[in-house]
Amino acid sequence: MLKKYLITPGPTAVPEQVLLDMARPMIHHRTPEFEAIFKEARQGLKKVFKTEQEPLILASSGTGAMEAAVVNTLNREDKVLVINGGKFGERWIKICQTYGIEVSTIDLEWGSSVKAEDVKAFLDKNPDTKAVFVQGSETSTTVYHPVKELAAVTKNLPETLLVVDGITSAGVHDTRFDEWGIDILITGSQKAFMLPPGLAFITLSQKAWNMAETSRLPKFYFNLKTELKNQLKNTTAWTAGVSLIIGLKTVIDMMEKEGIDNVFKRHEINAEATRQAVKALGLKLLAKDLPSNAATGCFLPENIDGKAFVKYLRDKCGISLAGGQDHLAGKILRISHLGYHDAFDTITAISAIEMGLLKFGANIELGKGVAAAQKVLMGEMPEI
Amino acid sequence: MLKKYLITPGPTAVPEQVLLDMARPMIHHRTPEFEAIFKEARQGLKKVFKTEQEPLILASSGTGAMEAAVVNTLNREDKVLVINGGKFGERWIKICQTYGIEVSTIDLEWGSSVKAEDVKAFLDKNPDTKAVFVQGSETSTTVYHPVKELAAVTKNLPETLLVVDGITSAGVHDTRFDEWGIDILITGSQKAFMLPPGLAFITLSQKAWNMAETSRLPKFYFNLKTELKNQLKNTTAWTAGVSLIIGLKTVIDMMEKEGIDNVFKRHEINAEATRQAVKALGLKLLAKDLPSNAATGCFLPENIDGKAFVKYLRDKCGISLAGGQDHLAGKILRISHLGYHDAFDTITAISAIEMGLLKFGANIELGKGVAAAQKVLMGEMPEI
Numbered sequence: 001m002l003k004k005y006l007i008t009p010g011p012t013a014v015p016e017q018v019l020l021d022m023a024r025p026m027i028h029h030r031t032p033e034f035e036a037i038f039k040e041a042r043q044g045l046k047k048v049f050k051t052e053q054e055p056l057i058l059a060s061s062g063t064g065a066m067e068a069a070v071v072n073t074l075n076r077e078d079k080v081l082v083i084n085g086g087k088f089g090e091r092w093i094k095i096c097q098t099y100g101i102e103v104s105t106i107d108l109e110w111g112s113s114v115k116a117e118d119v120k121a122f123l124d125k126n127p128d129t130k131a132v133f134v135q136g137s138e139t140s141t142t143v144y145h146p147v148k149e150l151a152a153v154t155k156n157l158p159e160t161l162l163v164v165d166g167i168t169s170a171g172v173h174d175t176r177f178d179e180w181g182i183d184i185l186i187t188g189s190q191k192a193f194m195l196p197p198g199l200a201f202i203t204l205s206q207k208a209w210n211m212a213e214t215s216r217l218p219k220f221y222f223n224l225k226t227e228l229k230n231q232l233k234n235t236t237a238w239t240a241g242v243s244l245i246i247g248l249k250t251v252i253d254m255m256e257k258e259g260i261d262n263v264f265k266r267h268e269i270n271a272e273a274t275r276q277a278v279k280a281l282g283l284k285l286l287a288k289d290l291p292s293n294a295a296t297g298c299f300l301p302e303n304i305d306g307k308a309f310v311k312y313l314r315d316k317c318g319i320s321l322a323g324g325q326d327h328l329a330g331k332i333l334r335i336s337h338l339g340y341h342d343a344f345d346t347i348t349a350i351s352a353i354e355m356g357l358l359k360f361g362a363n364i365e366l367g368k369g370v371a372a373a374q375k376v377l378m379g380e381m382p383e384i
Numbered sequence: 385m386l387k388k389y390l391i392t393p394g395p396t397a398v399p400e401q402v403l404l405d406m407a408r409p410m411i412h413h414r415t416p417e418f419e420a421i422f423k424e425a426r427q428g429l430k431k432v433f434k435t436e437q438e439p440l441i442l443a444s445s446g447t448g449a450m451e452a453a454v455v456n457t458l459n460r461e462d463k464v465l466v467i468n469g470g471k472f473g474e475r476w477i478k479i480c481q482t483y484g485i486e487v488s489t490i491d492l493e494w495g496s497s498v499k500a501e502d503v504k505a506f507l508d509k510n511p512d513t514k515a516v517f518v519q520g521s522e523t524s525t526t527v528y529h530p531v532k533e534l535a536a537v538t539k540n541l542p543e544t545l546l547v548v549d550g551i552t553s554a555g556v557h558d559t560r561f562d563e564w565g566i567d568i569l570i571t572g573s574q575k576a577f578m579l580p581p582g583l584a585f586i587t588l589s590q591k592a593w594n595m596a597e598t599s600r601l602p603k604f605y606f607n608l609k610t611e612l613k614n615q616l617k618n619t620t621a622w623t624a625g626v627s628l629i630i631g632l633k634t635v636i637d638m639m640e641k642e643g644i645d646n647v648f649k650r651h652e653i654n655a656e657a658t659r660q661a662v663k664a665l666g667l668k669l670l671a672k673d674l675p676s677n678a679a680t681g682c683f684l685p686e687n688i689d690g691k692a693f694v695k696y697l698r699d700k701c702g703i704s705l706a707g708g709q710d711h712l713a714g715k716i717l718r719i720s721h722l723g724y725h726d727a728f729d730t731i732t733a734i735s736a737i738e739m740g741l742l743k744f745g746a747n748i749e750l751g752k753g754v755a756a757a758q759k760v761l762m763g764e765m766p767e768i
Contacts, residue, residue: 001642001650002767003726258385266385316767318726342387342702347735348728351754355762366758370735371751378739378750 002318007349009139009168009295009322011190011197012339014247015254018194022247029242035234037249042231044252045201048260049170049185051177055203056227057248059241062167062188065200067095068222069163069184072204073211076100078130081122083114087140087325088165092133099217104129110141110328111297113289116149123153123160130211131161131183136169140325142297142334144173144290148180155181161208167191168294170201171255172267172338183208189244191294192263194251194339199244266381267293270337270346273376277350278335280372281357281364286332295322297334304360306330312356319352343377386702391733393523393552393679393706395574395581396723398631399638402578406631413626419618421633426615428636429585432644433554433569435561439587440611441632443625446551446572449584451479452606453547453568456588457595460484462514465506467498471524471709472549476517483601488513494525494712495681497673500533507537507544514595515545515567520553524709526681526718528557528674532564539565545592551575552678554585555639556651556722567592573628575678576647578635578723583628650765651677654721654730657760661734662719664756665741665748670716679706681718688744690714696740703736727761727768 006013027034038057045055058065074080078101082092085108096103104126106118114134123129132154134145147164154162161183166175170185171192177185182205189199204212204224212225221238230237255263271293275285278298286297300306307330310323324332335349350369357364390397411418422441429439442449458464462485466476469492480487488510490502498518507513516538518529531548538546545567550559554569555576561569566589573583588596588608596609605622614621639647655677659669662682670681684690691714694707708716719733734753741748762768 001638001647001724001726003724003728005728254385263385317728319728340385340387342385344387344389344701344703344732344735347731347754351728351731351735351758355758355768358762359768365755366762367751367755370731370754371749374735374739374750378742 005319005345005348007336007341007345008320009191009334009336009338010188012194012336012341014196015194015340017254018247018250021250022243024246027242029240030235034240034242038240038245039234041245041248041252044249044256048255049175049177049203050179051203053177053203053205054228054231055201056224056231057236057245058200058202058222058227059198059236059238060200061197062165062186062200063091064222065186065188065202066091066165068202068219068224069186070095070099070101071215071217071219071222072224073161073184073208073215074099074101074130075214075216077102079104079126079128080131080133081106081119081126081129083119083132083134083145084108085112085114085141085143086110086135086138088135088138088167092165096133111143111286111288113143114145114150116146116153119150120153123157129160131163133163134165136164136166136175137172137292137294139168139295141286142292142295143287144169144292146290147175147182151180151182154183158207159211161211168292168338171263172292172294174261174264177203181205189248191338192267193248195244195247198241199248267337269376269380270341270343271296272380273343273346273373274335274337274350276376277369277373281354281369294338295334295336297332299332301357301362304357304362306332309333309356309360312359313352317352317356319349321349343381346373346377388702388704389729389732390704391720391725391729392704393575393718393720393722394572396578396720397725398580399578399724401638402631402634405634406627408630411626413624414619418624418626422624422629423618425629425632425636428633428640432639433559433561433587434563435587437561437587437589438612438615439585440608440615441620441629442584442586442606442611443582443622444584445581446549446570446584447475448606449570449572449586450475450549452586452603452608453570454479454483454485455599455601455603455606456608457545457568457592457599458483458485458514459598459600461486463488463510463512464515464517465490465503465510465513467503467516467518467529468492469496469498469525469527470494470519470522472519472522476549480517495527495670495672497527498529498534500530500537503534504537507541513544515547517547518549520548520550520557520559521676521678523552523679525670526676526679527671528553528676530674531559531566535564535566538567542591543595545595552676552722555647556676556678558645558648561587565589573632575722576651577632579628579631582625583632651721653760653764654725654727655680656764657727657730657757658719658721658734660760661753661757665738665753678722679718679720681716683716685741685746688741688746690716693717693740693744696743697736701736701740703733705733727765730757730761
């Protein structure tokens with residue numbers, strides 16, 4: 001018997017109540033019943049993102065919303081800056097280049113966070129930069145980029161947008177869209193929002209909507225002006241992802257019941273417990289500066305084949321964690337804290353890693369990582 | 385957010401696939417479709433109980449099958465022996481007395497297992513004893529009684545039945561109905577069989593069926609001869625518990641896929657890991673002789689209010705364990721290993737107990753119990 005524990009940085013576990021609500025009989029999307037659900041879901045997103053702007057719900061993965069951010073606000077030959085410190089930073093570059101946009105980058109070693117002062121220095125030298133693209137949390141490196149400080153740099157520049165891929169940071173780290181002055185925030189359904197993949201959320205500031213007026217890049221499915229017109233009437237331009245949106249309404253209810261700020265706090269505590277646990281086991285953290293609370297990356301001992309280790313935990317113990325990508329493949333482990341994840345998921349992950357390490361020949365003491373995690377969880381979790 | 389972990393000795397967690405199969409549209413019980421499922425479920429029960437006899441499926445809790453065992457085989461003023469070492473031993477006494485049966489008892493301190501030689505001595509002195517009633521596993525005390533040895537005592541007595549309440553031992557401890565010579569074996573759906581409560585299973589030996597011929601106690605719903613006649617034709621005398629039986633078919637498939645003997649082994653390993661963990665934490669085991677692999681009982685430190693402790697773990701940590709009953713109320717903790725329970729459920733339970741103990745002022749070392757459990761799980765679980 002193999003119980004399955006999905007502790008990867010997306011997709012993440014879906015709560016039973018959400019699964020049940022999504023399993024209810026299909027309803028039509030052009031009905032008052034659906035429109036009422038859709039309206040409530042969108043109102044809830046505003047609270048999570050702390051904005052009075054209009055979050056738009058798209059039937060796509062997060063990558064679709066990344067492309068929407070580009071094609072709705074920019075033009076060919078526009079100049080942009082991409083913070084390039086991991087797999088998803090690279091994705092911004094590829095999307096921009098597809099549309100003939102001129103990309104400059106700040107290249108970071110995988111594991112490092114960008115410094116807001118470096119972005120400011122670049123923009124001072126290149127005032128014609130139309131947008132700065134960044135990940136709130138770079139999932140491939142488990143690093144957080146300082147969104148608030150970056151927004152402080154772009155906030156008063158009338159023609160430079162801050163575009164944040166918040167796919168693993170929105171709903172995880174407190175992200176104050178209006179107060180901080182973010183221009184575009186993107187996220188997906190399968191991370192902090194505890195849903196199956198298939199929905200993306202994108203919110204634009206007034207500055208971003210102004211730039212949309214002059215953007216001439218081609219777009220049809222991802223035309224956000226068309227979406228806005230429809231979503232203000234509680235419907236969608238194209239067929240809505242009905243079941244996922246029904247599930248989103250349940251997720252929003254769960255988040256509001258827990259308290260939005262408590263959701264952020266829970267992610268922080270489970271992340272901190274995991275960081276202390278892996279350090280107690282003598283493993284080096286991947287994040288050098290600001291660690292993400294979405295997932296914790298750590299290096300495995302050099303003599304352990306990380307791919308075999310991840311496969312062993314998944315196939316023999318039922319514990320799905322993520323390995324590394326590109327040059328970190330086989331070298332690191334990434335442990336998720338996203339979404340429907342509690343203190344005992346953290347302990348399950350750590351205890352499995354301990355047993356796996358011993359099985360793979362590492363010289364570790366069983367229970368030591370668990371104890372380090374327990375200390376954080378007990379000290380910080382209000383309920384434990 | 386409070387995830388819920390049901391680690392009580394029944395009801396137990398129901399696997400997702402079983403829940404999904406039970407949620408399929410209702411079918412009628414007098415149909416070839418249902419009869420095919422019913423037949424397969426009963427064939428599966430034979431493999432679990434290791435018998436060629438006919439396990440009967442009743443729509444009742446286990447207590448109904450306990451009563452059925454009495455009313456189908458005995459008469460008023462018959463003499464019986466009850467092994468009385470806990471809450472469920474007491475239930476045999478009450479049922480027998482309800483029907484005017486003369487009950488003798490072997491009274492055991494809660495936590496002790498009966499000795500087969502004591503039963504033999506009693507039967508030697510009282511050869512007119514019609515039945516010996518025992519729990520395979522006494523859930524209230526987490527004690528195993530030596531079923532095999534007891535059956536060896538009664539096997540060659542032509543007019544003395546061994547009636548085993550296997551509600552938390554069948555499907556947990558290897559129980560060889562035919563080979564050992566058990567006469568009646570009872571179990572329920574909500575323990576090792578990983579189902580919601582509502583079904584009971586009862587199997588009679590030829591000796592028990594012979595005694596049924598002369599039993600004149602009143603019975604209607606629980607008339608097992610009527611049931612047998614129907615169930616041999618793959619139907620039930622009264623309306624069948626359709627959804628639960630559909631779920632039972634899935635459970636049987638899961639058990640066969642895992643291997644029946646591997647199911648027993650898994651219970652044994654999780655129980656042993658838990659025993660080693662609570663000992664490492666300095667807690668005294670309740671079971672003095674033979675511990676049950678269904679659940680592990682241990683005494684809490686004397687200055688801890690066990691009721692408050694169980695309530696705290698349930699309401700604040702989401703971990704449902706059982707406390708004590710009657711004179712053990714508030715003094716002990718019972719940790720289940722039943723049914724859909726894996727190594728990480730054991731670790732979750734132990735880590736929660738550790739944090740709870742520290743919270744309640746006990747002087748324990750975090751991670752020490754977890755490490756003791758991990759050692760057993762790693763050494764014994766084929767996959768870890």
